[in-house]
Amino acid sequence: MSNGPTHQWAAAVVVGAVCIHAEKDKQIKSARPVVGAVLAAKLTKLPDILEPAIHPNHRQFFHSIAFAGLLGMAGYKAYKWKPDSTLEEAIRFALMVGIGAYGVHLLLDASTPKSLPLIGAF
Numbered sequence: 001m002s003n004g005p006t007h008q009w010a011a012a013v014v015v016g017a018v019c020i021h022a023e024k025d026k027q028i029k030s031a032r033p034v035v036g037a038v039l040a041a042k043l044t045k046l047p048d049i050l051e052p053a054i055h056p057n058h059r060q061f062f063h064s065i066a067f068a069g070l071l072g073m074a075g076y077k078a079y080k081w082k083p084d085s086t087l088e089e090a091i092r093f094a095l096m097v098g099i100g101a102y103g104v105h106l107l108l109d110a111s112t113p114k115s116l117p118l119i120g121a122f
Helices: 004-023 032-043 046-050 065-080 086-110
Strands: none
Touching: 004 032, 004 086, 032 086, 046 086, 065 086
16 A cells, blocks of 8 residues: 555656656756656645545545546646746746646555545535
């Protein structure tokens, strides 16, 4: 069963690999893969900050398939966004990493026996 450290390692590896792939055609290499991996390892805790695992049925809306769909739409919008400044580019990068880290967390939770609720109860 996946736990906090597993979530962190998986998010770091997946997001870091995506960052490496995104830079493969560029002539200049950057620290983005390392920064993305470290940021993803930290941000993958966000679902459990929003819905702490204080009881066995803690997975509600922010741990749901519906929220994963909203994340997908937000990720698509962030991917299509064409930033006009360096600050906007940094914000876009942080959004993409955060969405990726959150998505990895949800995928790992979906692979457990409890899985994810469709919408979650309020």
